[in-house]
Amino acid sequence: xxxxxxxxxxxxxxxxxxxxxxxxxxxxxSDGLTSHRCSPGLVVLPQTAGQVAxxxxxxxxxxxxxxxxxxxxxxxxxxxxxxxxxxIVTSRMRKIISIDPASRRAIVEPGVTNxxxxxxxxxxxxxxxxxxxxxxxxxxxxxVAENSGGAHCLKHGFTVHHVTGLQIVTPAGQLTWLGDxxxxxxxxxxxxxxxxxxxxxGIVTKIIVKLTKIPEAxxxxxxxxxxxxxxxxxxxxxxxxxxxPGAIEMMDALAIEAAEAAVxxxxxxxxxxxxxxxxxGPQADVERETAAVRALCEEAxxxxxxxxxxxxxxxxxxxxxxxxxAAVGRISPAYIVQDGVVPRTAxxxxxxxxxxLSAEAGIRVANVFxxxxxxxxxxxxFDDATPEACEAAEVLSGAILDLCIEHGGSITGEHGVGADKxxxxxxxxxxxxxxxxxxxxxAFDPAGMCNPGKIFPTPRLCGEVPGIRRAPHPLVAxxxxxxx
Amino acid sequence: MAAEPVPGPLAAAxxxxxxxxxxxxxxxxxxxxxxxxxxxxxxxxxxxxxxGLDLAVLPRGTGTRLAxxxxxxxxxxVIDTLRLDRVLEHEAGDLVARVQAGVRIDDLAGxxxxxxxxxxxxxxxxxxxxxxxxxxxxxxxxxxxxxxxxYGTPRDLSIGITxxxxxxTVAHSGGKVVKNVAGYDIGKLFAGSxxxxxxxxxxxxxxxxxxxxxxFVTRDxxxxxxxxxxxxxAVGSPLAPSAAEIDRPARGAPVRVSVLLExxxxxxxxxxxxxxxxxxxxxxxxAVPPAWWxxxxxxxxxxxxxxxxxxxxxxxxxxxxxxxxxxxxxxxVGGSAAxxxxxxxxxxxxxxxxxAELVTALRASRPLGPAGSADGDGLGPPxxxxxxxxxxxxxxxxxxxxxxxxxxxxxxxxxxxxFDPGHRMAPGRMAGxx
Numbered sequence: 001x002x003x004x005x006x007x008x009x010x011x012x013x014x015x016x017x018x019x020x021x022x023x024x025x026x027x028x029x030s031d032g033l034t035s036h037r038c039s040p041g042l043v044v045l046p047q048t049a050g051q052v053a054x055x056x057x058x059x060x061x062x063x064x065x066x067x068x069x070x071x072x073x074x075x076x077x078x079x080x081x082x083x084x085x086x087x088i089v090t091s092r093m094r095k096i097i098s099i100d101p102a103s104r105r106a107i108v109e110p111g112v113t114n115x116x117x118x119x120x121x122x123x124x125x126x127x128x129x130x131x132x133x134x135x136x137x138x139x140x141x142x143x144v145a146e147n148s149g150g151a152h153c154l155k156h157g158f159t160v161h162h163v164t165g166l167q168i169v170t171p172a173g174q175l176t177w178l179g180d181x182x183x184x185x186x187x188x189x190x191x192x193x194x195x196x197x198x199x200x201x202g203i204v205t206k207i208i209v210k211l212t213k214i215p216e217a218x219x220x221x222x223x224x225x226x227x228x229x230x231x232x233x234x235x236x237x238x239x240x241x242x243x244x245p246g247a248i249e250m251m252d253a254l255a256i257e258a259a260e261a262a263v264x265x266x267x268x269x270x271x272x273x274x275x276x277x278x279x280x281g282p283q284a285d286v287e288r289e290t291a292a293v294r295a296l297c298e299e300a301x302x303x304x305x306x307x308x309x310x311x312x313x314x315x316x317x318x319x320x321x322x323x324x325x326a327a328v329g330r331i332s333p334a335y336i337v338q339d340g341v342v343p344r345t346a347x348x349x350x351x352x353x354x355x356x357l358s359a360e361a362g363i364r365v366a367n368v369f370x371x372x373x374x375x376x377x378x379x380x381x382f383d384d385a386t387p388e389a390c391e392a393a394e395v396l397s398g399a400i401l402d403l404c405i406e407h408g409g410s411i412t413g414e415h416g417v418g419a420d421k422x423x424x425x426x427x428x429x430x431x432x433x434x435x436x437x438x439x440x441x442x443a444f445d446p447a448g449m450c451n452p453g454k455i456f457p458t459p460r461l462c463g464e465v466p467g468i469r470r471a472p473h474p475l476v477a478x479x480x481x482x483x484x
Numbered sequence: 485m486a487a488e489p490v491p492g493p494l495a496a497a498x499x500x501x502x503x504x505x506x507x508x509x510x511x512x513x514x515x516x517x518x519x520x521x522x523x524x525x526x527x528x529x530x531x532x533x534x535x536g537l538d539l540a541v542l543p544r545g546t547g548t549r550l551a552x553x554x555x556x557x558x559x560x561x562v563i564d565t566l567r568l569d570r571v572l573e574h575e576a577g578d579l580v581a582r583v584q585a586g587v588r589i590d591d592l593a594g595x596x597x598x599x600x601x602x603x604x605x606x607x608x609x610x611x612x613x614x615x616x617x618x619x620x621x622x623x624x625x626x627x628x629x630x631x632x633x634x635y636g637t638p639r640d641l642s643i644g645i646t647x648x649x650x651x652x653t654v655a656h657s658g659g660k661v662v663k664n665v666a667g668y669d670i671g672k673l674f675a676g677s678x679x680x681x682x683x684x685x686x687x688x689x690x691x692x693x694x695x696x697x698x699x700f701v702t703r704d705x706x707x708x709x710x711x712x713x714x715x716x717x718a719v720g721s722p723l724a725p726s727a728a729e730i731d732r733p734a735r736g737a738p739v740r741v742s743v744l745l746e747x748x749x750x751x752x753x754x755x756x757x758x759x760x761x762x763x764x765x766x767x768x769x770x771a772v773p774p775a776w777w778x779x780x781x782x783x784x785x786x787x788x789x790x791x792x793x794x795x796x797x798x799x800x801x802x803x804x805x806x807x808x809x810x811x812x813x814x815x816x817v818g819g820s821a822a823x824x825x826x827x828x829x830x831x832x833x834x835x836x837x838x839x840a841e842l843v844t845a846l847r848a849s850r851p852l853g854p855a856g857s858a859d860g861d862g863l864g865p866p867x868x869x870x871x872x873x874x875x876x877x878x879x880x881x882x883x884x885x886x887x888x889x890x891x892x893x894x895x896x897x898x899x900x901x902x903f904d905p906g907h908r909m910a911p912g913r914m915a916g917x918x
Contacts, residue, residue: 097863102716102795103824107864125720147665158663160672161640165865170895177865177891182824184637184791186870187890187915188681188899192639192672196665208865216722236577242600242693282724285751341661345577373663374578410664417666428666429656436647436655436903437668443898455667 002041005062009044009086012054017092019043028087031072031079032134035336036419040067040081047092049167049175049205056203057173059086065449068203070110070139074146075337076418078198078454088203090141096120097206104211105164105181110141110204114148117209126211129156132414133322141204146416147196151247151321152278153414154372156212160195165208168194171201171445181208193440198416199451201444215280218246219290220308222317223297224271228252228367231273232348234300235371238277239344241296243289248372249276252351254331255324255366255379262327265320268304275302275371276321278314324368325379332364332381334390336397340404341413344374353403354378361396375413376404402427417455425457435460488516493536497529500567508562510542511555512878515562522567524646524654524685531683532652534561534908541650542910543679545586545618548610549625551783551875553678554886557912563683565620571595572686573660580643580660582688585620592619601691604635606727608778620684626676629778630727630744633719633823635692639675644688647674647681650904660688673899679910680918681903695746698726699756702742702774703767708801711739711821715797717762718743719822723755730797730826731776731818735805741821742774776818781829786839786876788815788846792869794824796851800869803849804828811841824869836879843884846871865891887915 010018019025020042029037041064046052059066065085072079081087093109096117100106101124108117114135117128131150132138138148144166149158156162165179179191194201225231231250238245251259253272259265267274275297279289290307297305308314320327328335342350351367354376358365366379378400382393401411401424411417411424425434434456442462444450452459490501500520508515516539521527534541540558544550545565565586573582576599583592589605596602607629609616617627623645628637635641644658647670657670674684705711715728718741727744741763745755760767781787792800801817808814813834819826830839846852852869873886890896893916900907900918912918 100793100795103793104719104795105793147669149663153663157636157640160669161636167865176895178895180791180865180867180869180891181793182791182869184789184823184825184870185891186791186872186887187893187918188677188896189639189672189675190892190895190899192675193669195669197668206863213720213722213724215724239579240577242695244693282722282747282751282755284754285724285747288748288750341663343575343578343580343661345575370663374661375663408659409661410659410666412666413661413663414665421666425667428659432653433656434667436649436653437657437670439902440668440670440673440899443895443902 002064005058005064006042008058009042009055012051012058013044013046017045017047019045028069028072028081028089031069031074031077033075033077033418033420036077036080038081038083040087041083041085043087043089045089045092049169052088052203052205053169053173053175055086055088056169056171060171060173060447060449063449065452067451068141068145068199070142071113071137073134073138074142074416074418075339076412076416076420078145078416078418080419090139093205099124101126106209106211108140108207108209110139110207112140114138114140114143121211125214127214128209129162129212130159140207140209144195144204144207145197145199146414149414151249151370154248154370155244155246160192162210163191163195163207164210166191166194166204167206168202168204171447171450175205179208183210198418198454200441200454202450217283217286218278218280218314219286220314220317221277221290221293221297222267222306223275223277223302224268224304225273225275225300225302228273228351229348230301231275232351232371234275234297234302235344237296237300238293239372241292243292245277245293245372246280247276247278248370249321250274250369250371251321251324252367254364255328255368256320258327258331258366259320259324261330263319263323265323267320271303276317321368328366328379328381334382334384336380336393338376338378338380338397338400339412339415340376340401340409342374342376342404342407342409344372346407347371347374350376350403350407354400357396357399361392363393363396373413374409398424419454422455422457425455490517491537493533494519494530497533498526504562510550510559510562513556513559515542515559517560518562518564520564520567524648527563527568527648527683527685528652528654530563531648531650535651535906538906538908540908540911543620543624543683545621546588546615548613548615548617549621549627552625553913555881555912556910565618568685574599576601579691580662580688581691582644582660582686583619584686585618585684587619589616589619589622596691597694600694602694603689604631604641604692605629605638606631606778608780611780611783619687623675623684623687624677624679630729630820632820632825633728634726639672641689642671642675642687643690645671645674645684646686647684649682650906650909658688662690678913680900680914682909695748697747697749697752698771699745699752700742700770700773700777701745701756701759701763701767702740702770703763703765704738704740705765707739708798711741712798714741714763715821718759721759721762723759725822727820728822729777729819730821731779733816735808735814740774740776742777779818780827781816782832784832784877786830786834786880787874788828788830788843789872789874790826790828790846790869792824792852794822796868797821799851800826803851804846807842807845807849810845811838813838813842832877836877836883839876839880840884843871843873847888890915
């Protein structure tokens with residue numbers, strides 16, 4: 001079966017569009033979550049939406065599962081391949097098809113990098129707002145799959161707020177559009193439901209993004225505090241004053257230590273916590289808000305405050321924060337990046353409890369978090385030389401997620417469930433909740449061939465035999481879509 | 485028609501169920517019973533009982549927008565949410581509220597206002613209605629007002645939802661934190677679903693602080709092209725408008741443009757002065773909206789919602805004028821020009837065939853068609869807009885497909901089949917006969 005498929009996919013993508021050499025396949029064995037590895041059965045690199053549709057059609061016909069991958073920067077194993085499946089890599093689909101500055105829209109292919117969109121529209125005074133920290137390399141298609149946010153989503157929202165249309169290939173291999181670019185198309189909001197579905201409902205082949213006016217002014221403040229508690233009080237005061245910064249980030253002492261070791265970010269020495277607050281908007285508003293935030297930080301006990309007015313100074317402040325994940329590699333042989341969310345008001349209690357759990361387990365935890373929206377990234381540091389240490393770190397990491405759920409939060413704020421956290425889904429959702437979500441899956445992918453094994457701990461049977469098509473798809477019957 | 489006695493299983497499921505009266509008719513379709521569940525458990529029991537009795541079900545709040553959407557093909561049981569009226573949680577420090585579906589939008593605004601916060605949906609009360617409806621109704625119909633430019637629509641502000649499916653299953657998705665990507669977002673699917681997928685019983689929303697000051701900078705301009713230029717100037721400026729609306733009472737009349745700025749007092753004062761200069765033409769600044777702000781048509785007329793790519797504003801107005809003129813109509817038009825949504829209001833006295841002609845011609849017009857440069861090469865979506873008949877007299881509803889074509893109608897049908905295999909939830913209300 002696979003041999004015939006390899007031949008067909010070669011005809012579709014051309015010889016250089018198919019990877020079947022076992023050594024080369026290993027390049028694709030993981031995404032950004034390197035603890036999960038699996039060599040794909042086959043990799044294809046299509047260049048057009050039509051090719052993706054043909055590939056998926058062939059996979060569906062052969063009953064072979066398929067997984068889409070953008071730049072492979074995901075942190076939950078959402079693009080983890082399958083040995084028995086085809087990995088469809090969109091990195092050769094990187095055209096910016098059109099830019100419509102008057103309507104503040106652009107149509108791009110899924111392999112275009114997030115930052116490339118902003119760069120392409122900068123000359124119109126516009127940018128693409130979602131800014132995941134991997135924005136230099138991560139793809140817009142991957143952002144759609146994960147509903148990516150970024151440091152500035154506190155004010156500007158997530159991918160779902162900035163995408164108004166998608167061309168997708170359905171798991172049956174058909175090209176169709178969700179949304180019409182307006183953001184107000186009639187009928188069910190399939191566009192909204194598709195964004196963040198982690199590649200399980202189909203493969204994105206074109207994206208209509210909404211563009212945002214570049215703010216007139218941006219200022220960035222760095223405030224040092226004795227403890228994260230003091231920093232947290234400053235965050236509450238800022239939000240309580242009705243100020244909505246673009247971003248509010250916090251790092252604790254251990255995270256600061258790691259960043260200092262890695263990139264010499266020169267944050268105030270001896271700080272127990274640093275807060276980065278970025279304000280954007282009209283010049284005069286930003287100036288007044290900056291003064292207000294400064295005063296609130298001082299009231300909350302800030303030991304030092306620095307302000308950046310230009311891009312270079314801003315980059316210096318962000319340097320430590322942006323390098324934080326990688327930096328802990330300097331102070332620990334291995335680490336787990338966790339991604340939980342709690343209501344902002346629960347942050348102090350949750351941080352205290354994480355410190356207790358860390359002390360009880362004898363495992364260090366560095367905390368980096370988006371304080372404005374309660375999204376925690378505890379970095380669990382351990383030595384992977386022994387399986388016992390790995391196991392203990394996993395247990396601690398899971399306990400932190402339980403803590404988030406206990407406080408009314410979420411097991412993932414931005415990294416996704418993927419392959420990594422599907423086992424935690426039943427802790428956050430009941431059986432009926434999960435079964436209801438899977439109804440959507442069954443509507444799009446009754447055969448369960450599209451990125452199977454992700455998000456849900458157990459697949460749902462949709463009442464159809466996988467891979468066998470008994471009648472034309474309703475879309476074909478209705479003459480709404482083409483079939484390849 | 486004599487009132488039917490309530491069947492035993494339905495009476496047993498809910499403390500308050502009664503035979504329906506004429507007042508309970510939905511777009512001319514008279515239900516047999518009305519149930520008022522007071523808890524999620526009771527709502528679930530009602531839907532389970534309705535499943536057992538094979539009753540077609542239609543959710544209702546205050547009924548504010550019940551005239552929107554197509555008439556149901558069948559409607560045996562109305563489930564009224566007005567007893568699900570509790571604000572379950574409002575943690576001001578989190579800027580989040582969790583409420584039951586029957587909470588009135590105006591009541592919620594009162595509660596949130598005490599903490600200086602708001603659910604940023606500013607659609608006005610419908611003509612002839614005292615209030616703005618319930619949380620559930622707003623979600624189910626996707627109602628949004630001028631400030632959608634800044635804050636989006638109900639789907640953008642909703643962060644969690646609890647629904648009851650046609651068989652009585654209670655399901656949650658999302659939660660009560662703004663940042664959350666765990667699992668599918670079923671809330672998006674239910675937003676704007678007109679009750680066809682199930683009953684919304686609870687929802688959580690992201691809130692915003694009430695800003696200290698607002699200013700409306702307003703002027704008249706010659707026509708569609710000038711209006712588009714002004715809107716583009718306002719939105720392209722660094723002045724961060726929260727809304728930019730237009731209004732034109734008749735074809736050929738000047739287009740009124742008004743731009744809303746919000747913020748602290750000093751900021752709004754500065755920015756509104758700058759905006760007045762930018763808009764020129766003797767623009768005025770006021771703390772209150774112009775009388776036409778957010779206005780929609782008469783309840784007994786036809787209300788069209790035209791969604792388009794914002795850069796096509798002038799072309800859309802021109803297409804509307806051409807189509808209306810051909811059909812012998814001259815509807816007033818206005819709405820959220822910068823966000824790409826405007827409304828045209830045809831009086832109830834207009835012949836149904838003329839309204840149908842207008843709608844059909846507008847749907848086929850160039851600015852709502854495929855993307856300009858990508859015309860016909862398949863690189864853009866097959867259409868860049870829609871014309872939906874939100875409400876209309878029965879004769880108009882009969883003369884035209886009120887929803888028009890929608891992208892991926894086949895997938896929508898597949899979703900409906902999964903969520904409501906018996907097609908008992910508000911059947912026929914949605915696009916494509918769903």
